[in-house]
Amino acid sequence: MQTITLYNGIKMPLLGFGTFQIEPKDTQQCVEEALEIGYRHIDTASAYNNEKEVGLAIKASGIKREELFITTKLWVSDMSEEGAKRAFEKSLENLGLDYLDAYLLHMPYGDVYGAWRSLARFYNEGKIKALGVSNFMPDRITDFCLHNVIKPSINQIELHPFYQNYYAQGINENLGVKVTSWASFAEGQNGINEILKSIGEKYDKTPAQVVLRWLTQRGIPVIPKTIRKERMRENLNIFDCSLDSDDMAKIATLEQNTSYFFMPNNAQHTEWIIKGKKIINGRVLD
Numbered sequence: 025m026q027t028i029t030l031y032n033g034i035k036m037p038l039l040g041f042g043t044f045q046i047e048p049k050d051t052q053q054c055v056e057e058a059l060e061i062g063y064r065h066i067d068t069a070s071a072y073n074n075e076k077e078v079g080l081a082i083k084a085s086g087i088k089r090e091e092l093f094i095t096t097k098l099w100v101s102d103m104s105e106e107g108a109k110r111a112f113e114k115s116l117e118n119l120g121l122d123y124l125d126a127y128l129l130h131m132p133y134g135d136v137y138g139a140w141r142s143l144a145r146f147y148n149e150g151k152i153k154a155l156g157v158s159n160f161m162p163d164r165i166t167d168f169c170l171h172n173v174i175k176p177s178i179n180q181i182e183l184h185p186f187y188q189n190y191y192a193q194g195i196n197e198n199l200g201v202k203v204t205s206w207a208s209f210a211e212g213q214n215g216i217n218e219i220l221k222s223i224g225e226k227y228d229k230t231p232a233q234v235v236l237r238w239l240t241q242r243g244i245p246v247i248p249k250t251i252r253k254e255r256m257r258e259n260l261n262i263f264d265c266s267l268d269s270d271d272m273a274k275i276a277t278l279e280q281n282t283s284y285f286f287m288p289n290n291a292q293h294t295e296w297i298i299k300g301k302k303i304i305n306g307r308v309l310d
């Protein structure tokens with residue numbers, strides 16, 4: 025598996041397995057299958073309510089801890105110095121681990137500086153190998169990096185062919201922060217795209233594989249989620265082809281320059297997220 029190196033030397037697999045919206049009852053089996061197929065990087069969050077099941081799958085797999093890269097995230101309700109300490113320890117317990125490869129502030133809301141102080145202590149003790157954030161837009165990531173001695177090494181953001189985020193990637197890279205793509209397929213909301221399909225036909229790849237290759241060629245780690253074993257295999261099988269400049273130019277035309285879910289700097293969306301609502305296309309999903 026190809027890796028990227030974070031600024032502190034930690035290597036992160038370029039391709040991982042996402043677990044958002046996998047029901048707790050299905051999570052252990054899905055993660056076990058993903059590990060069996062060859063995934064070594066698993067992305068979860070306390071807000072996904074499936075950390076325990078991810079932990080059971082890790083244990084059942086028998087894979088050596090040092091071969092795995094496990095990420096989880098701190099939710100907004102715990103975004104304070106005390107809250108972060110409690111939540112981090114709870115996540116470790118849920119996952120059955122004694123350290124995390126990456127721990128991210130899930131959203132840029134609440135007392136992010138207090139939370140970061142707690143997490144910096146765990147980082148210095150070696151219990152968190154890489155500290156990161158998520159959904160920090162260019163202004164927030166810049167401010168956060170300039171006001172912390174220990175800087176985030178990862179910023180997980182919405183990034184897909186319809187919201188390509190080149191500007192955000194550049195700002196993060198200049199700060200030494202690696203962007204990870206969430207919703208690489210825009211959660212499938214745009215159906216099968218004809219341009220992606222035609223590019224895939226050149227290489228005998230599916231539109232989903234084209235998207236993952238486009239992102240990884242940009243040096244962006246991906247964490248696609250699927251509950252289906254055949255798609256787990258499909259999403260992993262992307263490194264035997266390279267898109268050319270013509271393909272990249274065609275994908276550039278898909279840019280819509282807007283989120284499919286929420287804008288972290290939108291006041292209404294911020295309020296909904298803090299209240300725990302799921303948002304699609306700027307609207308609350310009931």
Ligand SMILES: NC(=O)c1ccc[n+]([C@@H]2O[C@H](COP(=O)([O-])OP(=O)(O)OC[C@H]3O[C@@H](n4cnc5c(N)ncnc54)[C@H](OP(=O)(O)O)[C@@H]3O)[C@@H](O)[C@H]2O)c1
Nearest residue numbers: 042043044067158206207208209210211232248249250251
């Ligand atoms: N930091 C954040 O705020 C944040 C937000 C959202 C997500 N994330 C992370 O990013 C991960 C990925 O994002 P996501 O789950 O929202 O969306 P996603 O990966 O863009 O899309 C998942 C959807 O695509 C389908 N799919 C998967 N592989 C496919 C394939 N090869 N062909 C066709 N359809 C395919 C899945 O269906 P099936 O399951 O039916 O196959 C599912 O409906 C999450 O699981 C989570 O770990 C982070």
